[in-house]
Amino acid sequence: MEPAALQAFVKLMTEHQGAVRAFITSLMPGSPHVDDVLQETNVVLWQKRSQFDATREFLPWAFTIARYEVMHQRDRTKRDGRLVFSDELVNLLAEDDPAEEGKEGLLIALDKCIAKLTERQQRLIQERYKTGHSLERHAELTGEPGGRLRVALHRVRQFLKRCVEDNLREGTA
Secondary structure, eight states: OOHHHHHHHHHHHHHTHHHHHHHHHHHSTTOTTHHHHHHHHHHHHHHTGGGOOTTSOHHHHHHHHHHHHHHHHHHHHHHTTOOOSOHHHHHHHHSSOTTSHHHHHHHHHHHHHHHTSOHHHHHHHIIIIISOOOHHHHHHHHOOOHHHHHHHHHHHHHHHHHHHHHHHHHTOO
């Protein structure tokens, strides 16, 4: 790659870091691994820089690579037994236009499922994902043991996973 092309590529990577991070975060809400996936995405982008077609847009190409890196992370997480959403759901989230009907249905299904949670479960989800606090921080705030919160959050995630997927499958979202 020529120095000018290399400089242009570095500029594109730097310019779009925020958008790539936001995209990864949208596929991994609340995950502590977003920074790791962003780093891996950057490594792959750099390794594949010679394959980038400068006549095309950078961001869709970067998003495709990021999506694959999210899937790799999901595979690692799956082996740990912490999988939250199906591949189908992640692919739906990864679609380019956030206003698309499928995403709207996903959000409606998620809202319906969250409404089925107990007040305590809803607070746990809100504390973890809306405020971004760690479970350890939530344990400090509530005085509950961290292990108990981890188990409770795991159960809530599993319930939401099944509920959202059932709603999407049944078309009730």
